[in-house]
Amino acid sequence: xxxxxxxxxxxxxxxxxxxxxxxxxxxxxxxxxxxxxxxxxxxxxxxxxxxxxxxxxxxxxxxxxxxxxxxxxxxxxxxxxxxxxxxxxxxxxxxxxxxxxxxxxxxxxxxxxxxxxxxxxxxxxxxxxxxxxxxxxxxxxxxxxxxxxxxxxxxxxxxxxxxxxxxxxxxxxxxxxxxxxxxxxxx
Amino acid sequence: xxxxxxxxxxxxxxxxxxxxxxxxxxxxxxxxxxxxxxxxxxxxxxxxxxxxxxxxxxxxxxxxxxxxxxxxxxxxxxxxxxxxxxxxxxxxxxxxxxxxxxxxxxxxxxxxxxxxxxxxxxxxxxxxxxxxxxxxxxxxxxxxxxxxxxxxxxxxxxxxxxxxxxxxxxxxxxxxxxxxxxxxxxxxxxxxxxxxxxxxxxxxx
Amino acid sequence: xxxxxxxxxxxxxxxxxxxxxxxxxxxxxxxxxxxxxxxxxxxxxxxxxxxxxxxxxxxxxxxxxxxxxxxxxxxxxxxxxxxxxxxxxxxxxxxxxxxxxxxxxxxxxxxxxxxxxxxxx
Numbered sequence: 001x002x003x004x005x006x007x008x009x010x011x012x013x014x015x016x017x018x019x020x021x022x023x024x025x026x027x028x029x030x031x032x033x034x035x036x037x038x039x040x041x042x043x044x045x046x047x048x049x050x051x052x053x054x055x056x057x058x059x060x061x062x063x064x065x066x067x068x069x070x071x072x073x074x075x076x077x078x079x080x081x082x083x084x085x086x087x088x089x090x091x092x093x094x095x096x097x098x099x100x101x102x103x104x105x106x107x108x109x110x111x112x113x114x115x116x117x118x119x120x121x122x123x124x125x126x127x128x129x130x131x132x133x134x135x136x137x138x139x140x141x142x143x144x145x146x147x148x149x150x151x152x153x154x155x156x157x158x159x160x161x162x163x164x165x166x167x168x169x170x171x172x173x174x175x176x177x178x179x180x181x182x183x184x185x186x187x
Numbered sequence: 188x189x190x191x192x193x194x195x196x197x198x199x200x201x202x203x204x205x206x207x208x209x210x211x212x213x214x215x216x217x218x219x220x221x222x223x224x225x226x227x228x229x230x231x232x233x234x235x236x237x238x239x240x241x242x243x244x245x246x247x248x249x250x251x252x253x254x255x256x257x258x259x260x261x262x263x264x265x266x267x268x269x270x271x272x273x274x275x276x277x278x279x280x281x282x283x284x285x286x287x288x289x290x291x292x293x294x295x296x297x298x299x300x301x302x303x304x305x306x307x308x309x310x311x312x313x314x315x316x317x318x319x320x321x322x323x324x325x326x327x328x329x330x331x332x333x334x335x336x337x338x339x340x341x342x343x344x345x346x347x348x349x350x351x352x353x354x355x356x357x358x359x360x361x362x363x364x365x366x367x368x369x370x371x372x373x374x375x376x377x378x379x380x381x382x383x384x385x386x387x388x389x390x391x392x
Numbered sequence: 393x394x395x396x397x398x399x400x401x402x403x404x405x406x407x408x409x410x411x412x413x414x415x416x417x418x419x420x421x422x423x424x425x426x427x428x429x430x431x432x433x434x435x436x437x438x439x440x441x442x443x444x445x446x447x448x449x450x451x452x453x454x455x456x457x458x459x460x461x462x463x464x465x466x467x468x469x470x471x472x473x474x475x476x477x478x479x480x481x482x483x484x485x486x487x488x489x490x491x492x493x494x495x496x497x498x499x500x501x502x503x504x505x506x507x508x509x510x511x512x513x
Contacts (some may be wrong), residue, residue: 003264009215011255018251034240054484058457084437084459086492089484122330138326138337142345159460176234 020181025078045170048100054089055097060161062103066130068121072101074125083129100119113172133159143185153180202321212295217265220256224249228312228362229233232355243323247260250316253309262389278367279303286371293376295389297392301372304365318351394426427502432494441493443506451513468513476507 043065120135231245285291324332490498
């Protein structure tokens with residue numbers, strides 16, 4: 001067999017093997033991601049009036065796409081002890097808000113970050129907060145403590161909007177970060 | 188377009204008028220590899236994080252290309268084999284000196300400097316793609332290295348990132364020098380080396 | 393003549409009884425203020441709790457949430473004139489914050505006294 005043929009066979013079979021191993025592996029990039037990042041970047045911007053009214057007096061309105069529906073259920077069923085505070089609301093409002101959150105939760109959302117978050121979650125554990133999702137942890141583990149938890153102007157990773165300047169539009173783009181007291185930080 | 192046609196014609200005419208013939212230097216695999224790599228590298232370089240899926244697939248493509256080319260470097264056609272263009276440091280320096288004096292002889296396959304460039308490019312690309320795989324697994328939790336425990340890799344992750352960025356840029360730098368080298372060689376020996384990498388042919392003389 | 397004076401004065405007594413005017417609420421205002429400022433024991437990590445934990449000591453100034461630092465507009469009606477107009481909202485915050493600060497819901501009287509205090513500022 002002449003070498004040209006061997007060569008062509010070799011290259012095509014290699015590409016085929018690589019393609020198959022990646023497409024069939026659980027963590028491969030799935031096709032929908034090609035356009036997701038362009039069509040639905042970031043997370044769903046929050047527009048629900050009831051949710052904004054009842055759930056953003058003390059902290060920003062977290063997009064429903066940041067957690068899976070089980071986590072939202074856990075939070076909404078436990079508002080009496082909401083991370084050390086009492087955030088109770090009327091039962092009707094609770095039902096309505098929970099429905100909104102679960103309908104747009106991470107595993108159901110077409111948004112780019114939501115897909116990443118959903119993909120990163122383990123099937124068994126129910127995560128109790130956004131800052132404990134594996135995707136979040138991977139993305140924030142290189143940040144020096146003195147910029148966030150040790151920074152009196154920020155104090156906690158839960159305050160997304162203090163550093164991410166474009167959360168209102170659901171964007172967590174790295175170019176839109178300015179840490180109070182530090183400025184733009186790039187990893 | 189006209190100019191290009193004229194240039195090709197002049198080469199063909201030259202070929203006819205002199206007793207030398209055109210020979211096949213770069214086989215199909217080498218040529219497909221070369222141009223697919225060009226496309227993939229620039230796709231990867233310019234998509235970065237903004238079009239992550241495209242960036243990653245370009246990276247996957249480069250990995251498979253590298254794998255194939257390296258294998259081919261051991262079992263392939265004459266001028267594709269690494270042994271054909273592996274020269275000692277001394278030989279490379281002599282070649283560069285002679286080129287600067289317009290005295291260097293013409294090589295059918297890769298000349299010593301070109302050969303060194305190939306090795307450097309391959310190494311740089313291997314490092315870039317492997318660090319990329321690690322980053323994809325550790326940072327995004329995706330790809331074949333997704334199951335690595337990111338907590339244990341924390342301190343190393345930063346360095347892997349720096350390596351990835353550095354070698355991506357270093358590859359670009361090498362490409363620039365590569366292009367300059369190809370142009371210099373083409374001018375000095377009066378042959379269209381870019382066309383050779385498309386058709387595979389060079390003239391014998 | 394005296395009867396006419398007495399008759400003329402009755403409406404004024406009736407008026408002052410109806411309009412939550414000074415005499416009724418002076419005591420309420422003081423009680424409201426005491427209730428508002430009282431420090432109570434709570435669970436970790438907030439072992440000391442009071443309305444002032446978030447609203448601050450001076451109700452004519454802005455407060456901030458004890459955990460998130462989110463700014464809270466002054467509670468004094470004179471400063472933030474939109475306060476207390478939405479009953480549903482008022483009830484919601486009483487529900488949440490009494491449970492947090494006091495450990496139980498506030499009684500109707502206590503709520504009245506707190507409102508009296510804040511409206512007087």
